[in-house]
Amino acid sequence: MSCGSFRYLFGPVASRRFGRSLGVDLLGQRVCSFDCVFCEAGPTQTCTLERAVYVPTDVVLAELRAWLGSGGQADVITLAGRGEPTLHRSFGVVIDAVHDMCSIPVVLLSNGSLFHIAEVRRAAAKADIVKVSLSVWDDASLSDVNRPAVGLRFADYLSGMITFRDAYKGELRLEVMFIAGVNTGDASVEKLAACAAKIGADTVELNTVVRPPSEEGAGAVTDDLLLHYAGYFGPNAVVIGRSSPQAIECDGRKDVAILSDQVMGLLARRGCTRAEIAEGLGCSYARLDVALRDLLTRKRIRESDVREDYFCLC
Ligand code: SF4
Known part of the structure; x- marks a missing residue:
């Protein structure tokens, strides 16, 4: 079953990295701690570090229950949406509830910007797979690429993810997004790779802009360049390609x-x-x-x- 009638669930969609993914939107609108130049969801409307209950947790859980009850199937349930899910103060409650309801693994897609907060790290550690992102190496590049909410320092951003990795036993993936002419060039990539190495993720996914970005000038780098940069990130680096999902024959009753x-x-x-x-x-x-x-x-x-x-x- 797909989710056309639900407010906070979407998909399942074909995820390039996780298979068929049921998305859970915990923000309801474009709320994020970043306003990345490459964001496929468009400009961030509310750029903030304030954690709050942006959408009612009980309604989200009721929708999940209804979706599962109607025979919904997916490879993963992903906390994602159009912003930063850890801004929702109860995202850990949602992860616990999914684990109680079913055996589908929970993926947390986060930009990692709030991981310097112990409560966020504790809640994030409940997820089966956590994917964070790092595409910068200092405050200036953070401001050029991610354009964070006022008050976020690069040192806290990076150290939060390092501290999380130290304690987290699940699978940690790190996404690095390359934007042509913005965070590219060997000298910059070497600094970025050194920061990524401190996090010690299980996999480092090298990616570039494949969907229309927030800023028109945020262009893609070539596959050859991604392969070249992979050399800086060591044996755990993978270059993410475009998806080539197999279409599945639909239910004949759908009109x-x-x-x-x-x-x-x-x-x-x-x-x-x-x-x-x-x-x-x-x-x-x-x-x-x-x-x-x-x-x-x-x-x-x-x-x-x-x-x-x-x-x-x-
Ligand atoms: S962190 Fe993700 S959702 Fe937020 S602005 Fe960046 S790309 Fe968009």
Whole structure:
């Protein structure tokens, strides 16, 4: 079952790294501690370090219960959404509740900016897989790339993730995002790799901009350059490629209206490629194309001018 009718659940979507992922949005809007130049969700509306209950925890848990109760299946349940999930004061409660409800592993996708707070580290350690990010090496690069909320210092950002790694027994992944001409060049990458080494993640994922970014000038680096930079990050570095999910034949009972509604629910959280939508909703390209045409004609969605086969809400 997919989540067109839920408010805080989205997908399952095809994740390039985790398989079929049911997303849980704990912010409800664009709230983040960063306003990254490469963010695919667009500019951050509320850039803050303030932790709060941004969406009602009991409603999120009720939706998860309903989704599982209706036979929902996914490879992972991911705390993600359009901002920083650790800003939600009860994200650890949500992780505990998922573990009580089912055996699906919980992934926490975080920028790591609040890991200098002990309570955040304790809650994050409940997740089965944690992915944090680091694409900078000092306060100046942090300000150029991630444009953090006022008050966040690079030293705290980095030391928080190092302290977390020391205690965390689960799988820790670190994502490094390269933006052409912003955090590239061998001298910069060497400094960045030295900071990443201090964290000691199980895997370092080297990535670049593949979806339309928040800032138009935030461009991708080539695969060859990513491979070259991988040499700085040691044997645990992997270069992340574009997804090539297999479309799965959809349930024949879905009619176009239902499928269109599900596509809307998916795109309400973030833009997706045609392949990601097909994989996430488990439908064939032929069937999906009918729904996409329907939504394009009704101007409910639009195709990106920048990237072929990439769709967002109008
Ligand atoms: S990329 Fe992630 S951390 Fe950066 S602004 Fe977007 S949601 Fe926040």
